Amino acid sequence: MENLAKLPKQKKTLRQKLNKEKIAGYIFIAPFIIGFLGFIIVPMLMSFVFSFTRYNILDTPQFIGLENYITMFTGDEVFWKTFKVTLYYVFFSVPLRLIMALFIAMLLVRKSKLSGFYRAVYYLPSIIGSSVAVAILWKRMYASDGVINSLLGLIGIQSDIPWLGREETAIWTLIILAVWQFGSSMLIFLSGLKQIPKTLYESATMDGANKIQQFLQITLPMLTPTIFFNLINQIISGFMAFTQSYIITQGRPRNSTLFYTVYMYQNSFTYSKLGYGCALAWFMVLFVGLITLILFKTQNKWVYYEAER
Amino acid sequence: MKKRLLVLLAVMSLIIGLVGGCTKNDEQTDASSTDNTDGQTQDNQEETEKIVLSLTWWGNQARNDLTQKAIALYMENNPHIEIKPEFTDWSGYWDKLSTMASGGNLPDIIQQDYAYINQYQRSNQLANLSEFIDSGVIDISKIPESVIQSGSIDGNCYGISLGSNAPMMVYDKAIVEEAGVEMPMQPTLDEIYEIGQIIYEKTGVQTYFDGGLNMLQTVARGNESNAFEELEAGVIEATLEHFNNVERFKNAEFSISPELLVEKNPDIVETKPLVDQTTWNDFAFSNQFLSIAQVSGRELGICMYPLTSATEKQTIYLKPSQFFSIAETSEHKKEAAEFLNWFVNSHEANAILMGERGIPINTEIQDAMKANVDDTSAMVFDYIAEVGKIAEPIDAPNPTGAGQVEAELKTSVENIRYGDGTPDNIADNFVQSAKTILEEASK
Numbered sequence: 001m002e003n004l005a006k007l008p009k010q011k012k013t014l015r016q017k018l019n020k021e022k023i024a025g026y027i028f029i030a031p032f033i034i035g036f037l038g039f040i041i042v043p044m045l046m047s048f049v050f051s052f053t054r055y056n057i058l059d060t061p062q063f064i065g066l067e068n069y070i071t072m073f074t075g076d077e078v079f080w081k082t083f084k085v086t087l088y089y090v091f092f093s094v095p096l097r098l099i100m101a102l103f104i105a106m107l108l109v110r111k112s113k114l115s116g117f118y119r120a121v122y123y124l125p126s127i128i129g130s131s132v133a134v135a136i137l138w139k140r141m142y143a144s145d146g147v148i149n150s151l152l153g154l155i156g157i158q159s160d161i162p163w164l165g166r167e168e169t170a171i172w173t174l175i176i177l178a179v180w181q182f183g184s185s186m187l188i189f190l191s192g193l194k195q196i197p198k199t200l201y202e203s204a205t206m207d208g209a210n211k212i213q214q215f216l217q218i219t220l221p222m223l224t225p226t227i228f229f230n231l232i233n234q235i236i237s238g239f240m241a242f243t244q245s246y247i248i249t250q251g252r253p254r255n256s257t258l259f260y261t262v263y264m265y266q267n268s269f270t271y272s273k274l275g276y277g278c279a280l281a282w283f284m285v286l287f288v289g290l291i292t293l294i295l296f297k298t299q300n301k302w303v304y305y306e307a308e309r
Numbered sequence: 310m311k312k313r314l315l316v317l318l319a320v321m322s323l324i325i326g327l328v329g330g331c332t333k334n335d336e337q338t339d340a341s342s343t344d345n346t347d348g349q350t351q352d353n354q355e356e357t358e359k360i361v362l363s364l365t366w367w368g369n370q371a372r373n374d375l376t377q378k379a380i381a382l383y384m385e386n387n388p389h390i391e392i393k394p395e396f397t398d399w400s401g402y403w404d405k406l407s408t409m410a411s412g413g414n415l416p417d418i419i420q421q422d423y424a425y426i427n428q429y430q431r432s433n434q435l436a437n438l439s440e441f442i443d444s445g446v447i448d449i450s451k452i453p454e455s456v457i458q459s460g461s462i463d464g465n466c467y468g469i470s471l472g473s474n475a476p477m478m479v480y481d482k483a484i485v486e487e488a489g490v491e492m493p494m495q496p497t498l499d500e501i502y503e504i505g506q507i508i509y510e511k512t513g514v515q516t517y518f519d520g521g522l523n524m525l526q527t528v529a530r531g532n533e534s535n536a537f538e539e540l541e542a543g544v545i546e547a548t549l550e551h552f553n554n555v556e557r558f559k560n561a562e563f564s565i566s567p568e569l570l571v572e573k574n575p576d577i578v579e580t581k582p583l584v585d586q587t588t589w590n591d592f593a594f595s596n597q598f599l600s601i602a603q604v605s606g607r608e609l610g611i612c613m614y615p616l617t618s619a620t621e622k623q624t625i626y627l628k629p630s631q632f633f634s635i636a637e638t639s640e641h642k643k644e645a646a647e648f649l650n651w652f653v654n655s656h657e658a659n660a661i662l663m664g665e666r667g668i669p670i671n672t673e674i675q676d677a678m679k680a681n682v683d684d685t686s687a688m689v690f691d692y693i694a695e696v697g698k699i700a701e702p703i704d705a706p707n708p709t710g711a712g713q714v715e716a717e718l719k720t721s722v723e724n725i726r727y728g729d730g731t732p733d734n735i736a737d738n739f740v741q742s743a744k745t746i747l748e749e750a751s752k
Contacts (some may be wrong), residue, residue, distance in 0.1 A: 024316045028323065054752065056709070057411045058432030062752075075745070078720075143572045165568020167727075252571045254723045269404035271713040272428075274411075 051278035061275060068279035078255060078263060079280070086260040089171060090238035093178035098230055101185035102223075108186075109193045119187070126183035135177075135247035139164065142173045164249055167256040174244045174257055185230045192226030193219070224303040232292060239288050260284055360644050363393045363416035366631075367402035369578050371600045372665050379661045383651060390644060400576065403712070410434055415636035417645045421468045422631050424707045426460070429634070430467045436635040438466040441646040448654055451671045459629040459703075468632025469649055472667020474596045475627050475696040476523055476614040481607065484514050484589040494695070495613035497621065498554060501590075502561065508589050509563030517565050517575065517582055518558035519592035520722035522715045523614070525551045526704060530626075531618030537708055540743040548740050552725055552732035554617070559726050567726035579604055595689050595696075596630045596667040602685050611692045625696055626703040630667030668693045710750025714743045 051068055055061035072079050104122055108115050128134055141147045142163040152159040163169045200218050209217070220227075242261040245251060251258030260280070268277030366376060373396050380392045395416065397405055403425060409415050415434060429435050441447045442457070447469065449457055460468035478496070485492055488511040490504050505516035518524075522536075529536035529547035539547050558564050565573075565588050573582040575591060583591040584605045592614065593601060602609050613625055633652065635645045652658050659674050663686055669675050679690050721739040724730055 020313065020316070024320050027320050031323075056428075056432075056750075057407045058429060058434055139572070144569060162566070162568035162572060165566070165571040170571070249571060250574070252723065253567065254720055254727060254729070265404070266716070269407050270716070272407060272709070273713075 047278040047281060050275050051282050053275040054273075055275040055278075056272040057269075057274050058272070064275070068276050069283070071276070072279060072283065078258070081255050082251075082258045082260050082263040085171065085256060085258055086239060086241075089175060089178070089241065089259065090235060093175045094231070094234045094238050096175070096179045097182045097234060098185055098227065100179055101182040101230070102189050102227075104182070105186045105189035105193055106219075109190060119190070122186055123183035126181040126185075130181075130243050132243060132247055135243055138173065138177050138244075139248045165253060167253055170249055170253060170257045174241075174248065177244055177248075178238070178241070185234060188230055189223070189226055192223050196222045221304050225305055228295070228299055228303045232295060235291060235295075236288055239284060358389055359391050360389060360641050361391045361393060362418060362641055362645055362648065363395065364418040364648075365395045365397075365402075365406070365416045366420035367397055367399045369398060369600050371603055372396075375662050375665050379652070379658050382657060382661065383648060390648070392648070398577070413638055415638055417636055417639040417641055418648060419634045419636055420471075420631050421634040423459070423629055423703075424711060426468050426632060426634065427462065427706045428709050430462050434637055435467045436637045436639065436642050438469065438635065438646065438649075439464075441643070441650075442466060446643060446646045447650045451654070451673045453670070453672065456629065456670045460632050468629075468634040469653055470629035470632055470667075470670050471653065472596060472630040472664060472669055473627050473693055473697075474594050474630035474667040475625060475693060475700070476527070476592070477595045477598070477611050477692065478590055478592050478614055479583065479598065479601060479609050479611055480590045481514075481583065481586060481605075482610045483607065484508060484512055484586065485610070487512050492610060492612050495616060495625070497616045501615055502558070505558075505561065505563045505589075512589075514589045515565040515582075515587060516558070516561070516563045517570075517588040517591055518555065519575075520551075520555045520719075520726070521592075522711075522718060523592065524554075524617070525718065527614060527624045528554070528617045530624040530701070530704070531616065531620070531622050533622065535704055537704075537711065537714075537747070540714065540740060541708070541747050543740055543744045545736055545740050549732065549736045550617075552721070552736045552739075555722055555725050556732045559728075567723060570726075583609075594628070594630070595692055596665065598689050598692075599663075599665050599685060611688055613692075613696065623699055623701055625700055627693070627696060627700045628703050664689060708747060708751065710747045713746050713750070717742050717746070 050061060052063060052065055053061035054064050054067075108118055108122075125134075143149075144160045144162040144165075148163065149159045149161065161169070163173050196219065200222070201214060204214050204218060240261060241259050242265070245257050245259035245262045246265070249257040251262055261284075264277050264280045264284075267280060268274045364380070366372070368376070376396070377394060380394055384390060384392060402420075406415070406419065410429075410432075419429075419435075421429065421435075426435070438447060439461075442449055456470050456473070457466055460466055460470055478501075480492060485504075485508070488504075488508040490507055492504070493500060496504070501516070501518075508514055509516070525547060526536040528551045529539060532547060532550075534547060536547055539545075559567075565582055569582065569587065572580070573585075573587060574580045575582060578584075578597065578600050581591050581601065581604075582588040583601070591601070595611065598609070598611060616622070616624065618624075633649050635642055635649070639645055652662075653669070654671050654674070656674060656677060659669050659671075659678060660681065663682055664678060665686075668690055669678060675690075679687065682690065717739060721735050724735055725732060
């Protein structure tokens with residue numbers, strides 16, 4: 001009898017406690033939700049609507065249906081050029097960056113006295129990397145009378161090649177800038193490497209496997225989740241690159257270094273075609289979304305999660 | 310109990326932080342997504358009597374320093390006014406302004422340009438200044454009527470010109486002397502070609518040829534035509550002639566290579582190839598002379614923008630260098646108009662500004678200043694006086710879409726310089742493209 005009388009009371013106080021925590025929880029996430037809705041979701045929806053209009057910012061937008069999208073694909077050569085340029089950039093900079101990151105991470109995984117120092121040093125470029133100051137510095141370095149050519153001169157190659165002025169090399173100066181900023185990926189690889197059980201390596205060595213076999217058969221497969229994570233992140237941020245192109249080359253020569261985001265910016269604000277700029281933006285959102293989707297769907301083909309055993 | 314208290318404390322501090330930081334947050338993120346400071350709020354924050362005016366302009370460091378000095382003086386003389394300045398360079402200015410316009414945050418006083426003023430006036434972004442002129446707040450008694458006209462649309466004034474300006478070619482005096490060349494006051498293209506050749510042979514310094522919009526418009530003017538009218542109608546004359554000129558200079562051994570031009574962008578004063586003596590010449594507007602001379606740190610000479618047609622028809626013109634306009638959304642139009650009046654009419658303001666934006670429009674000030682300026686500025690005064698004697702009327706303001714047409718033109722000229730196509734087919738493509746752009750933009 002007593003027990004029965006107690007039960008409902010206990011339930012009530014338990015529920016009360018839960019409610020209190022819930023309310024506190026909601027209040028804590030409220031700033032983020034408000035910000036997210038106000039500064040991300042709502043503008044995204046607005047930009048989606050604008051993509052169907054002609055809008056020069058100063059006047060009211062005029063609804064024109066799919067015209068922006070049709071013009072994009074059929075009437076705009078620069079669109080195709082910048083799309084290709086951005087794809088090229090991502091296609092080369094992401095794998096190179098990940099390879100560098102993995103390579104350096106493997107060197108740093110051993111505990112040495114200086115490993116902390118090296119980690120910081122290699123991470124530094126990726127923090128200051130996308131800044132305007134570094135971009136200006138990079139531009140100076142690759143000038144025909146800049147540091148790169150001087151260094152080549154030191155090792156005996158006479159060079160006054162204008163790296164930024166040639167279509168073939170200009171984009172590579174930007175790719176190299178991106179690869180130089182491998183630090184953040186490197187840190188993630190480091191933690192991924194540290195999670196591989198040492199016992200696997202030990203038993204492999206006992207079975208007579210050499211370093212290369214160990215790398216290919218143990219390290220890489222165990223790292224695939226990390227590789228997957230880094231790949232998605234780097235691809236997405238690769239497509240969003242802006243500062244390097246805008247500051248260093250302004251898209252020249254002949255739009256061979258014109259990143260998609262810079263073209264979007266030019267259309268929206270320099271040419272006052274915000275509607276068209278929004279259409280460009282949404283195409284990129286869909287395209288990157290598609291790539292991400294493909295990567296996710298195919299991950300069970302190559303990504304090995306230990307937990308799934 | 311303890312846990313409840315802790316949670317409660319944390320929640321309260323969060324809410325206080327939210328409310329406290331909220332207003333500041335809104336203002337900053339409200340303004341625009343670019344990295345600017347709080348120069349745009351118009352609320353009377355500090356004392357209830359102080360009126361805050363926001364002011365934007367484009368320019369480089371020289372102009373920024375001078376303008377800020379002038380502003381400081383005005384604030385000293387008028388303690389109830391506070392002016393919040395914001396400035397960028399030319400290439401970022403219009404992007405920033407259009408973001409501000411879209412947020413309804415245009416500054417009280419806006420530096421405007423002949424090429425853009427129409428667009429902003431059409432969208433009702435600019436205040437009608439004629440009422441302030443009529444009421445005497447802006448005194449135009451010593452300002453030539455044509456100057457007020459140049460900022461007027463449909464009979465109403467929307468911008469007060471800040472100075473007169475003319476296109477020019479600058480050259481390095483030392484290099485020209487070393488090569489033993491005499492610079493004519495207004496060279497023809499042939500003369501520039503010959504001089505370029507001689508200078509290259511004698512000193513190894515290269516030549517720059519302006520492939521941009523200015524040159525295209527000059528070529529059209531030389532043929533008694535108008536570049537934008539031609540492009541709107543799909544007519545190829547001026548474009549083809551211009552591209553042939555570009556091709557001709559590109560083939561010359563004394564021309565700066567297009568690869569170097571990517572590094573030494575002539576559009577930005579600090580990176581102009583003239584500055585480090587890669588070329589002996591450059592093309593610009595006369596009000597940039599001061600900045601270019603300062604950055605180069607050497608003696609430079611001015612001559613008129615070249616004659617392009619075989620008939621040597623005069624093509625040079627006087628242009629209002631820039632305007633100050635007042636935003637229609639400004640809450641302090643009268644105070645803004647008073648500042649404008651002081652800026653263009655007072656001796657003390659102009660003594661600081663030194664004609665950096667162009668020769669002052671007030672004729673009394675023009676005469677007074679000429680005696681006081683340094684030699685470099687005096688050169689610009691003289692130049693404008695010379696141009697004024699022979700100038701032809703300026704083209705109508707560029708139509709909407711001109712920005713994109715200019716970008717296409719630059720790419721087309723790059724294509725010619727990199728040898729990717731003949732002037733004929735590049736001109737064809739460009740004219741088609743420009744026609745479509747201008748049509749679209751006028752809808």
